Amino acid sequence: MTDAISSILSQIRAHELQTRGPLAEAPAGNAIDVGGAGRLGGGSTVAAPGFGHTLANAIDKVSQTQANAGSLQQAFELGDPRADLARVMVAMQQSQVAFRATVEVRNRLVQAYQDVMNMPI
Template structure:
């Protein structure tokens, strides 16, 4: 299970790297939202996109499963099973990220001032 989570986290990091590489090049001031530059996507935007992607994966798997149950010849069992496993892994990774964020929040809140 830990290997699967590590794999998903590395995929998320690779996706972030690709997203940063696809962003238009700007100077250092523009990268932090200064004048003349485009601000890099923040944590909230990145998290929202990741959650939306998980939701899309689950919806796609559900639609494929329903098509298989209805007898659609394009929805074979192997594709349905792979889609269901992908949505399960994506959901578990999202839950793990949430758990780690909650732990980090608790750690910060318990820090002495």
């Protein structure tokens, strides 16, 4: 299950890089760039998307994947010749994996929240 989480994190990072554009400098690997996030050579700052924005985009992508799989399934059931069984099954599996990964990320976030809330002061 760790590989699945690593895969999702790499997809989120790739999506974040796409959102920033080609001129943004990304921190290397797992580094967190606190002070200079999104700085360009001229010293001006570019507003980098936050965690909430990135999470919302990832959830929207899962929703789009599920909608795509549903529309392919419906087209197959209606006899559309462009919707072959293999494409429908692959789309359904992609949708299922994306949803499971989203649920797993949610479970991890809830667990982290509970751990923080249970910390002694």
